Amino acid sequence: MERQRVSIFDVARAAGVGVATVSRVLNSSPRVSPTTRARVEAAIEELGYHPSRLASGLSKGRQDMIAVLVPFITRPSVVSRLEGVIEVLDKSGYGTTLYSVASLSQRDRHLEYLMDRHASVGVIVISIPLSREHIASFRANGVQLSLIDTAGEDVPHVVVDDRVGGALAGMHLIGLGHRRIGFIGDEDLSGLGFASSYKRLTGLEDALVSFGRSLDRELIRLGPHGATTAKEMADDLLRLGNPPTAIFAASDTQALGVLRSAQANGLKVPDDLAVIGFDNLEVASIFNLSTIAQPLFESGVEGAQRLLCQLEGREVEQVKKVLRLELHARATTIRSAVGPMGTGLQRQLSAYV
Amino acid sequence: MERQRVSIFDVARAAGVGVATVSRVLNSSPRVSPTTRARVEAAIEELGYHPSRLASGLSKGRQDMIAVLVPFITRPSVVSRLEGVIEVLDKSGYGTTLYSVASLSQRDRHLEYLMDRHASVGVIVISIPLSREHIASFRANGVQLSLIDTAGEDVPHVVVDDRVGGALAGMHLIGLGHRRIGFIGDEDLSGLGFASSYKRLTGLEDALVSFGRSLDRELIRLGPHGATTAKEMADDLLRLGNPPTAIFAASDTQALGVLRSAQANGLKVPDDLAVIGFDNLEVASIFNLSTIAQPLFESGVEGAQRLLCQLEGREVEQVKKVLRLELHARATTIRSAVGPMGTGLQRQLSAYV
DNA sequence: TTGTATGCGTTATCAT
DNA sequence: ATGATAACGCATACAA
Numbered sequence: 001m002e003r004q005r006v007s008i009f010d011v012a013r014a015a016g017v018g019v020a021t022v023s024r025v026l027n028s029s030p031r032v033s034p035t036t037r038a039r040v041e042a043a044i045e046e047l048g049y050h051p052s053r054l055a056s057g058l059s060k061g062r063q064d065m066i067a068v069l070v071p072f073i074t075r076p077s078v079v080s081r082l083e084g085v086i087e088v089l090d091k092s093g094y095g096t097t098l099y100s101v102a103s104l105s106q107r108d109r110h111l112e113y114l115m116d117r118h119a120s121v122g123v124i125v126i127s128i129p130l131s132r133e134h135i136a137s138f139r140a141n142g143v144q145l146s147l148i149d150t151a152g153e154d155v156p157h158v159v160v161d162d163r164v165g166g167a168l169a170g171m172h173l174i175g176l177g178h179r180r181i182g183f184i185g186d187e188d189l190s191g192l193g194f195a196s197s198y199k200r201l202t203g204l205e206d207a208l209v210s211f212g213r214s215l216d217r218e219l220i221r222l223g224p225h226g227a228t229t230a231k232e233m234a235d236d237l238l239r240l241g242n243p244p245t246a247i248f249a250a251s252d253t254q255a256l257g258v259l260r261s262a263q264a265n266g267l268k269v270p271d272d273l274a275v276i277g278f279d280n281l282e283v284a285s286i287f288n289l290s291t292i293a294q295p296l297f298e299s300g301v302e303g304a305q306r307l308l309c310q311l312e313g314r315e316v317e318q319v320k321k322v323l324r325l326e327l328h329a330r331a332t333t334i335r336s337a338v339g340p341m342g343t344g345l346q347r348q349l350s351a352y353v
Numbered sequence: 354m355e356r357q358r359v360s361i362f363d364v365a366r367a368a369g370v371g372v373a374t375v376s377r378v379l380n381s382s383p384r385v386s387p388t389t390r391a392r393v394e395a396a397i398e399e400l401g402y403h404p405s406r407l408a409s410g411l412s413k414g415r416q417d418m419i420a421v422l423v424p425f426i427t428r429p430s431v432v433s434r435l436e437g438v439i440e441v442l443d444k445s446g447y448g449t450t451l452y453s454v455a456s457l458s459q460r461d462r463h464l465e466y467l468m469d470r471h472a473s474v475g476v477i478v479i480s481i482p483l484s485r486e487h488i489a490s491f492r493a494n495g496v497q498l499s500l501i502d503t504a505g506e507d508v509p510h511v512v513v514d515d516r517v518g519g520a521l522a523g524m525h526l527i528g529l530g531h532r533r534i535g536f537i538g539d540e541d542l543s544g545l546g547f548a549s550s551y552k553r554l555t556g557l558e559d560a561l562v563s564f565g566r567s568l569d570r571e572l573i574r575l576g577p578h579g580a581t582t583a584k585e586m587a588d589d590l591l592r593l594g595n596p597p598t599a600i601f602a603a604s605d606t607q608a609l610g611v612l613r614s615a616q617a618n619g620l621k622v623p624d625d626l627a628v629i630g631f632d633n634l635e636v637a638s639i640f641n642l643s644t645i646a647q648p649l650f651e652s653g654v655e656g657a658q659r660l661l662c663q664l665e666g667r668e669v670e671q672v673k674k675v676l677r678l679e680l681h682a683r684a685t686t687i688r689s690a691v692g693p694m695g696t697g698l699q700r701q702l703s704a705y706v
Numbered sequence: 707t708t709g710t711a712t713g714c715g716t717t718a719t720c721a722t
Numbered sequence: 723a724t725g726a727t728a729a730c731g732c733a734t735a736c737a738a
Contacts, residue, residue, distance in 0.1 A: 053716095061358075090459070227636065
């Protein structure tokens with residue numbers, strides 16, 4: 001048999017006060033004398049009382065919940081960001097609700113629900129582009145918004161410059177003498193409009209153009225995100241009559257597939273093929289993979305803090321916050337004593353952007 | 354300015370009916386005539402009405418929310434499970450709330466909150482051991498429970514037999530002629546009581562004992578989960594006067610670290626050192642890593658389905674569901690034409706358990 | 707089949 | 723400083 005819920009009324013009776021006083025104690029209002037406060041707190045402890053968020057939310061007209069909208073929770077980069085978000089939210093007193101979206105319809109369904117102030121006070125969106133209308137609706141409904149890895153007009157967002165990141169990778173490879181540079185990136189099958197892979201490619205083009213060269217369409221392969229498909233695309237590239245001498249992968253996960261392809265094809269890295277990724281996941285340092293590092297966890301922390309900031313009524317000082325990218329040149333682009341899996345001297349050319 | 358919320362009352366007025374009728378339509382009660390139903394639905398559409406989960410929950414005495422308790426969201430294995438859970442929950446009509454726990458105090462805080470029927474109708478716990486008292490409390494409060502990768506008396510749970518998995522790995526290595534087998538696993542710093550690493554070690558011991566041998570404590574290293582620390586532990590093992598000829602890592606992530614260590618130390622895999630992992634993450638197939646495969650995503654799907662089953666009032670047919678483990682013998686234990694990173698013949702000895 | 711009225715557990719507005 | 727009471731939006735027992 002389920003025990004009866006102990007309500008604010010029970011506490012009030014036990015403490016010999018009115019419900020309003022108990023409510024004041026709960027919300028730490030200053031307008032209550034120390035003695036009664038103590039009595040109430042004792043009663044709360046005694047009865048093992050827990051306030052109902054439901055009732056509180058209904059009464060206040062909004063729920064003390066923060067929703068987090070994420071795509072493809074399988075991707076390590078998304079998970080790292082989410083981790084940062086949770087870290088902050090967890091000690092904030094707000095509950096965290098997770099909404100995973102993998103398709104347009106799912107996105108719209110979730111967004112429509114989240115517009116409701118009864119659902120959450122604030123929403124954190126990770127890597128999912130929002131339309132002007134979406135943002136306007138949130139605003140109209142009084143639901144705060146904080147964006148991570150995606151931009152939005154007049155909405156606090158924390159991003160990196162993917163295009164600059166791509167250029168960084170390109171410059172690095174060009175500086176090493178590479179002229180035929182392949183690219184392996186994402187094809188956006190979901191229709192959600194992920195742009196980071198494309199932006200990184202554009203950055204690569206920037207780098208090439210600045211050296212009087214241009215992007216070779218033949219050396220570009222786009223496909224579903226993942227190491228396995230990346231390997232297949234790299235195989236494809238390496239089978240070309242005039243294959244690339246370097247490959248820039250839009251993520252470390254994909255770079256792993258490229259690495260795998262190189263070895264399967266008997267190519268030495270970085271001599272026969274140079275490889276650079278993006279993200280700087282743990283696996284990158286393990287495999288001595290050159291990469292463009294971006295602060296994933298920090299982006300989550302930052303995004304969550306900015307939402308909390310708004311909820312406290314403070315203005316976010318810097319609506320658009322750009323996090324730094326950093327080139328980590330390791331053994332898959334730079335020859336060292338021991339090769340890409342070795343422990344040789346690991347040069348970290350940190351190019352701060 | 355925030356627009357006024359449209360409530361069930363507005364809909365009732367617009368449709369010229371009572372609120373109860375609207376409520377019946379919303380909850381698809383059969384006790385409403387087709388014509389009025391149509392009128393009400395039209396009004397709902399017209400006004401863009403969305404029922405408030407808050408109010409509904411308060412009225413019903415419980416929220417249509419399902420909480421998911423997860424540890425270390427960074428681990429790919431946990432993420433895969435969570436992915437499965439979300440996949441199912443997402444099309445169930447319930448909301449999904451995520452609670453991440455990394456410490457004992459965090460676990461207790463979250464559990465205490467989740468006991469509340471106002472917080473959620475059901476709770477899914479991933480990989481976190483629950484005490485008898487915890488389980489009893491959930492039951493007393495009428496909150497349904499479903500466990501994944503952790504056991505519980507009389508509570509539906511889906512698990513694998515980690516000990517058998519360890520034995521499987523052990524038998525495989527022993528069968529290949531290895532006698533000095535090292536183990537690299539997790540040290541449970543959190544105090545939460547994760548046991549899978551330990552169970553896998555016990556399984557390895559079972560295998561050794563069945564061959565008249567015993568576990569060599571000298572060859573065991575436990576440390577914080579991660580590829581980097583695993584590499585360090587492997588380095589340590591390989592520096593031994595009489596180093597192991599094979600290493601069983603408690604997870605693929607850790608096996609990656611071992612692989613890295615082997616190459617850094619100039620050891621050929623699998624000739625100088627055989628390596629086997631656990632989980633069969635995507636990275637395992639990419640790197641041709643031998644491993645004990647467990648159905649991670651499926652465990653999430655199964656766990657979520659079992660909770661939904663209970664919520665529909667049906668009994669879960671099989672309280673303890675054991676998922677199958679499978680040995681994938683690949684190039685890090687079995688010599689092939691191209692070695693661990695190659696694409697040679699990939700034998701998959703599937704030992705169903 | 708449909709409408710009325712009450713309760714769910716809080717917060718907030720009044721009084722006192 | 724404190725207490726009584728009206729919302730909050732919905733579900734449901736009861737009445738019609």
